[in-house]
Amino acid sequence: MNRFTLAVVAATVSTSSAFAGGLDRSGQRIGFMFEEGNYAELSFGYAKPSVDGNDVAAFGGQASGNAADNFIVPGVSVKADLNENVSFGFVIDEPYGSDISYPAAGSVALGGTKAIVDSYAITALGRYKFGNGFSVLGGVRYQEISADVTLRGAAYGALGAGAGYNGAFASDGAWGYVAGVAYERPEIALRVALTYNSQIDHELDTVETSALAPGGQVRSKTDIRSPESLNLEFQTGVAKDTLVFGSIRYAKYDETIVSPTFFDAAVDPAIQNTSLTTIENSTDFEIGVGRRITDRFSASLTLGYATKGDDDLVSPLSPVNGSKSIAIGASYLVTDQVKLSGGIRYTALGDARPETGTPDTARANFTDNSVIGVGFRVGYSF
Numbered sequence: 173m174n175r176f177t178l179a180v181v182a183a184t185v186s187t188s189s190a191f192a193g194g195l196d197r198s199g200q201r202i203g204f205m206f207e208e209g210n211y212a213e214l215s216f217g218y219a220k221p222s223v224d225g226n227d228v229a230a231f232g233g234q235a236s237g238n239a240a241d242n243f244i245v246p247g248v249s250v251k252a253d254l255n256e257n258v259s260f261g262f263v264i265d266e267p268y269g270s271d272i273s274y275p276a277a278g279s280v281a282l283g284g285t286k287a288i289v290d291s292y293a294i295t296a297l298g299r300y301k302f303g304n305g306f307s308v309l310g311g312v313r314y315q316e317i318s319a320d321v322t323l324r325g326a327a328y329g330a331l332g333a334g335a336g337y338n339g340a341f342a343s344d345g346a347w348g349y350v351a352g353v354a355y356e357r358p359e360i361a362l363r364v365a366l367t368y369n370s371q372i373d374h375e376l377d378t379v380e381t382s383a384l385a386p387g388g389q390v391r392s393k394t395d396i397r398s399p400e401s402l403n404l405e406f407q408t409g410v411a412k413d414t415l416v417f418g419s420i421r422y423a424k425y426d427e428t429i430v431s432p433t434f435f436d437a438a439v440d441p442a443i444q445n446t447s448l449t450t451i452e453n454s455t456d457f458e459i460g461v462g463r464r465i466t467d468r469f470s471a472s473l474t475l476g477y478a479t480k481g482d483d484d485l486v487s488p489l490s491p492v493n494g495s496k497s498i499a500i501g502a503s504y505l506v507t508d509q510v511k512l513s514g515g516i517r518y519t520a521l522g523d524a525r526p527e528t529g530t531p532d533t534a535r536a537n538f539t540d541n542s543v544i545g546v547g548f549r550v551g552y553s554f
Contacts, residue, residue, distance in 0.1 A: 193454020193478050194425040195289060195490075197245050198265035200369050200403060201419075202352070204249040205261050205299050205309060210554045217245035217547040223491060223521065225538030227281045231326055236536060237278035239491060241271040257301045267293050268317065268398060272489050276324070281535040282526065284324030285332070287449065287489035290343075291317040291398075295350060310351040315372050317398065318343035319430070321448055327488065327528045327535040331438055335383035339432050339448065341376040341394060348372035348398075361409035371400040371427070380434040392433040399423045399453075413464040417472075418457070425451040439530075449487040455479045460499075468505040474498070476519070485527040491538050494522035499545075511551045519543040 204213055221240035226233050251261035270289035274282045297311035319341040323332045331337050352367035378394045401424065407417035430448040439446045460474030480494030501515030521541040525534040 193421070193456050194399065194423050194428070194451045195268040195270055196421070196423060196454070196456070197269045197291075198247060198267050199419075199421060199456075200265070200267055200295075200350075200367075200401065201405065202263070202297060202309070202350070202365070202367055202403075203405065204251050204263065205259065205297055206354070206356070206363060206365070207251060207551070208553070210252045211551065212250045212554065213248070213549055213551040215245075215247040215249075215547065215549040217247075217545060219243055219245070219543055219545040221521075221541070221543045223538065223541045223543075225491070225526075225536045225541075227279050227536050228534055231279075231281040231535065234280045234283075235278060236282060236538075237275035239272055239274045239278075239282075241273050243269060243271045245269075257303065259299045260297065261299075262294065262296045264292065264294050267291055267315065270319075270489065272491070274325070274488075279325060279536060281327040282325040282488050284322065285328075285488055286320070286322040288320045289317070290319070291315060297350060305355050305357055307354045307356070308352070309354065309367075311349065313348045313350055313369070313372070314345060315348060315374075315398065316343050316345040317374055317396065318376070319396075321430075321489065323448075327526075329529075331382065331384065337382045337435065337438075338380070339394075339435060340379045340381075341396075341430075341432075342378070344374040344376045346372050346374050361407060361415055363408075364406045365404070367403045367405075369401045369403070371424075372398045374398070378432045380432050382434065382438075384438060385434050390432075390434040394430065394432045396430055397427050399425045399428055415462040416460070417462065418459040420458075421454075421456045423454050425453050449489040451487070451490060452481045462501075470503045472499075472501040472503075472515075474501065474515075474517075476517075478522075480522050484523060484525050485532050485534060486524040488526035488528065488535070491524050491526045491536075492521050492541070493524035495543075496520050496522075509553045513549040513551070515547050517543075517545040517547075519545065 223240035247265040249263040253259045268291045272287040274285045276284040293315040295313040299309040301307040321339045323337040326333045348370040354365035356363045374396045380390045402422045404420040431445045436446045457477045462472040464470045476497035478495040497519040499517035503513040523539045
């Protein structure tokens with residue numbers, strides 16, 4: 173039953189993090205470490221967002237057009253057993269990302285504003301089984317992150333409507349760590365795993381370009397902290413050939429501040445660490461049920477929920493306030509070594525009001541937005 177349970181869970185993972193809390197993309201999952209024997213997998217997720225709204229009346233109510241570009245989420249994982257108790261593995265993924273791009277000919281308030289964030293991480297993990305169902309795991313993570321932010325539109329005053337602003341943040345690599353504990357009872361397909369991902373501090377070479385900047389350009393370094401997070405993942409058999417599974421992910425984004433030198437001074441010299449974007453802490457929930465239809469074919473249904481912020485005022489660079497989702501997945505065991513998994517997810521995004529200024533002032537209304545995501549995974553046991 174264990175191979176069945178893991179295959180069903182994998183069927184929806186590749187689409188699980190499209191527009192999850194904050195900048196989350198991969199969700200930093202480590203389920204591959206619990207596969208039987210030596211194992212490798214390749215995953216691919218694709219998301220097609222529809223995120224638009226209208227300016228507030230003060231800016232004429234102009235439609236924004238779709239402010240979010242399509243994106244992909246690739247991943248590679250490999251796990252090998254050293255002996256009955258010790259295993260090692262590594263995963264390459266994209267932990268964080270953003271592809272926000274307001275059409276220049278759309279919103280008067282925000283047209284031309286962009287926020288592109290790219291990252292990748294390589295995580296090396298080790299796991300030790302005590303033999304009584306409990307195990308511990310841990311490892312190190314190397315992460316690189318880069319960004320490019322453009323502010324345009326009347327919502328940013330002279331900085332956006334006249335002079336324009338661009339901040340280019342070159343890629344920087346830094347180290348963090350992972351630590352976790354798990355409990356398993358294979359006879360009932362029970363597994364509970366709690367994993368901690370440390371914060372990672374980056375120092376990005378930054379070039380800020382604006383007609384208001386001294387000489388038109390300012391070069392500096394910007395400190396950015398990716399969030400620490402907790403992942404709780406669980407599964408258990410509830411009847412013959414039937415599995416319930418789920419996860420809770422908490423990410424602490426309130427210390428993810430992006431405050432480059434010129435922007436910080438231009439917005440308000442009296443306020444330190446003015447951030448290009450404000451991201452609230454997020455908690456994402458999933459619960460699902462999987463069913464083995466035949467010895468080789470399984471299917472699953474998953475519901476997801478991402479918490480909303482304290483209010484619906486959000487950064488224009490992340491114009492989303494919570495979400496609800498539903499996903500269906502399927503898994504097919506091609507041979508005893510090869511399994512194929514796939515899924516499709518529909519995510520309804522919470523209504524939000526992009527804001528700028530001090531105090532925060534709504535500049536647009538975003539309602540009835542959504543994301544369609546598809547995922548595919550190939551697993552190989554060797």
